[in-house]
Amino acid sequence: MAFLEVNNLNKYYPITDSERFHALKDVQLSFEKGELVSIIGESGSGKSTLMNLLGGLDSQFDGEILVDGENIGQFKEKEMVAFHKEKIGFIFQSFNLVPHLSILDNVTLAMTLSNIDSKTRKARAKEVLEQLGLKDHYQKKPNQLSGGQKQRVAIARALVNDPDIIIADEPTGALDSQTSDQVLDIIQDIAKTGKLVIMVTHSERVASRSTRIVTIDDGKIINDEKRPPLQFHDNAFQIKEKQENKNLSFFAAIRMALLNMKEKLSRNILISLGGSIGIMSIILMLALGKGVNDYLTDTMNENVNPIxxxxxxxxxxxxxxxxxxxxxxxxxxxxxxxxxxxxxxxxxxxxxxxxxxxxxxxxxxxxxxxxxxxxxxxxxxxxxxxxxxxxxxxxxxxxxxxxxxxxxxxxxxxxxxxxxxxxxxxxxxxxxxxxxxxxxxxxxxxxxxxxxxxxxxxxxxxxxxxxxxxxxxxxxxxxxxxxxxxxxxxxxxxxxxxxxxxxxxxxxxxxxxxxxxxxEAGNSQDIKDAINGLGYAGSSTDTLAKTFTKMLDIFTYILAGVAGISLFVSAIMILTVLYISVVERTQEIGVIKAIGGRNKDIRRIFVSESFLIGLFSGLLGVAIAALLSTVGNVIVERIFGTTILHMTPIYALLGILASVIISVIAGVFPANKAAKLDPIEALRHD
Structure with missing residues (x-):
């Protein structure tokens, strides 16, 4: 049995409820490791559709696609994620590098999704980048590289997990002829290591470097030309000791979220500042209520024996x-x-x-x-x-x-x-x-x-x-x-x-x-409760104090509720900004899915961002409330000889917790939207 085998493959796209477009028609192909295959054809011939199916980006088809004897059409999400992490590496025409990540972080992205430890993934990424001539560019951003260098980074990302299959979509389409030759030399070297390399291209010159040319037209394979095979050599890109692939951890998601937020730092600072206003207002209202209550209690206790x-x-x-x-x-x-x-x-x-x-x-x-x-x-x-x-x-x-x-x-x-x-x-x-x-x-x-x-x-x-x-x-x-x-x-x-x-x-x-x-003085309240429980009346001080406290609590909660409206506004603001972020990062989401990111991983990254926004908002709100409480108490004490804003650690903790919860709830909706994006459409997004 061939390593990759396609049997009676048909693909339909719905046009209307009763009408479908037949994109691929009874495709029958088989490939072995070590082949460098070019799939050529005119626009609309079906070559990109075939590439997406072979790469597992599209799993809706009729027929069979067998990889190492397993039908990927029957894979569940977990199996498909493992397939993308271990078997497939993608090289895209437009590179699809994440702009706010360094070259090193772009290459380690696939291993980050596999929860491989930081030391191992950095060592592996540097090894592959060095082999591709990018040793001095680890910390640069994609916009600091030439087109050829960007494509080498994309190749390094595809190779870093040592997959069996490399799928390249017009790998030289955005490059000049000299740079194209350099990239094709690298792709040939990859095929010589025993990997199956499948290129989709319009270019006859690119196809001429292949060991096999498959021509497709109107969804049918019309020609399958085999050429002399490549001379195999040692696999310089092979991982010497593979680690077990796991899933993206919470802390890795937090780190990715921090890197994403750093890219839009000023915007995220403004969002956090806006959210902090509501938290600050609520904490100050609670502190004011406690301060007045404490003042009344202390005043009364000065005139009575506490026991x-x-x-x-x-x-x-x-x-x-x-x-x-x-x-x-x-x-x-x-x-x-x-x-x-x-x-x-x-x-x-x-x-x-x-x-x-x-x-x-x-x-x-x-x-x-x-x-x-x-x-x-x-x-x-x-x-x-x-x-x-x-x-x-x-x-x-x-x-x-x-x-x-x-x-x-x-x-x-x-x-x-x-x-x-x-x-x-x-x-x-x-x-x-x-x-x-x-x-x-x-x-x-x-x-x-x-x-x-x-x-x-x-x-x-x-x-x-x-x-x-x-x-x-x-x-x-x-x-x-x-x-x-x-x-x-x-x-x-x-x-x-x-x-x-x-x-x-x-x-x-x-x-x-x-x-x-x-x-003991500490038992006085229990005695008061027992007195009331037996039906006796307590002192007027306790009665009036309870009345005042109840009225004060109602007043405090009403003011806190009014202040809480700003939290609702903050939630809408976070929701809007994260929706915008989904649109801005659609292509990045497609890349993450292509290299093995689960829907859950996508959600986790965006929810982590909303969590961090809520955390920063809460911390900022607490800090501002603490500052205003200190200044306010100094002024009130000078005028009236007492303090009136009693902020407690519990209020600070509740403020931070409320900010985080509201922010995370607001982030769930855009996170779900991001997770549901179709990887093919996401990768096409400009």
Whole structure:
């Protein structure tokens, strides 16, 4: 059996749904290694069609093409890829060198697709280039070479994998006569090494250098002239030790993508810059939201003890309806008292009862023993502190020097209050009270002057009027705290003092606030979650903080979403540019397919480019966001004494990840288009 055998080969091209053009008609040929065959014929005779079929560029035909006994018409993609890598080498009339690759990289391209290691492929390419007289041109670009040198590079690329068959399409068509002779000498030498060389040509002079001339006309072989064979000699182009052909690796695809991007560097920089704007905007919006949230949290934490959590009764946790009713009923003779919004334990801690504070203002439900035991059983609770808090609308007053000063917020002190809440003086002991700065200013003109002064405190507690005279021990300030204590006049005393006040009026204190002390600060949030899970209300600080945080998150995400529109624009821009790149590199894609590139390899190269664009965009966006955050924080700190843009590594990582994902998604469509290009049409593209 001949090495290459063609049996009853027919090729049809569809013209309409019902009509076909018969391009090749019952072609019957056989070739052996060592032959230098010229296929000649007029334009349109079918010689290029025959060449494409023999080279495996077109696999749609009737009949058989057997290479070493295997019918290439039955090859699957994997087998056809191996055929192109191992059996076939192409030499094109227009050279089809990749313009942005060096001569060395052009020649190693086929081995790169086979994932042969860098050292081996460079050594092999240099060996072949040296044999073809191009030793001093490794790092030049194709546009720096003459026509003859370019064709030698194309020959080197065809030979570098040591294939059995070389197919040359008009190898001297773009060369002058002297250079043509030099190239034909090289092609003859290749055939003398035992390779089958098939040339397609119009030139009788080129055909005369062959050992066999096959004439084709109107799709039929009309003449097959054999001439004296060539004298064989050692194969100088043979690979001494062949490596197993593999597939293009991810890192090799990245390297090829980098080389491609370098060719259009300015364009890719602009694309990356455009994509970075969206990433930068999103990161800055997230950093702003976190900065404001951190500022609110830090401000609140300055005024509370971080290991203490607050709990209040709700209707859900109330076990005795009758007791609740008696607490909520206020005699007609008593002033109206919407209680249940106390500032006990620091004023910031306990004011609004639940997510809907307005609905709770008429509730002031005391704790029962069962409730206290339930709270005490929460994991990580070290101890409990019982307290009382109330909120009134004009019924509670302080009398000083005969003048009445109304206040709204009353509570007993606890360790939840911190030293930062004391503007002047100190925390109260037995028989002493704290009053807020605004009240003290109204009484004495200067808040500090009220320290040590005696005042009469009048309270309405569950319909009972309580009164007592106490010494002002300190002036309370809520600072920037959120809650009624930060907005309303308030009075605080110890729980013992309040108990004595009730006892003097024949009453018993019924605590309506419980403070839970965590064994460690890190467990406070778990305790708060457990309190809410059991149906109790937390502190107004936590409630309002959650409300503010939720509103802030919504605001941040809306702004980030608006900024994200630019990412969509970037995706369209990347999609457009890569489509343009497919058109610009159509011929290159055809070459890659001809030398053994899979559709998957083509996709991988283009997706790698989009990945790199996304990565560079993300990195640039993060860098710009970091710079603007730094500058912005310096300016804000000088003006307001705080920072407001808190950029975190997570935001940077998310920004880069989002940029890469969006870019890769945008690159998939042009990558698929490139992979689906027909190699024959791609090679004809100008």
């Amino acid at each position: 203490i959590s607050e709990a209040r009764m709700t209707e859900e946790t109330q076990s005795d309806t009758a007791a609740a009713a008696s607490v909520e009923t206020v005699p007609a003779t008593a002033p109206a008292q919407p209680s249940g919004m106390g500032g006990g334990g620091g004023g910031i801690g306990g004011t609004l009862l639940a997510d809907n504070p307005a609905a709770q203002m008429s509730k002031n439900i005391p704790f029962e023993e069962a409730n206290i035991a339930e709270l005490e059983a929460i994991p990580h609770v070290e101890k409990l502190e019982l307290s009382y808090a109330s909120f009134s609308m004009g019924s509670d007053t302080v009398v000083y020097e005969g003048e009445n000063y109304a206040f709204m917020n009353f509570g007993t002190t606890s360790e939840n209050m911190t030293d930062s809440n004391i503007l002047y003086g100190e925390f109260p002991d037995q028989g002493e009270v704290l009053i807020t700065e605004e009240m003290a200013d109204g009484m004495a003109g200067n808040a500090e002057d009220m320290i040590g002064e005696d005042v009469e405190v009048k309270l309405s507690v569950n319909g009972h009027a309580l009164t007592g005279t106490y010494t002002v021990s300190g002036i309370y300030t809520a600072g920037n705290a959120i809650g009624p204590a930060g907005s309303f006049d308030s009075v605080f005393m110890t729980m013992d003092t309040f108990a004595d006040m009730n006892a003097a009026n024949g009453l018993t204190v019924e605590p309506n606030v419980v403070y839970l002390y965590a064994d």
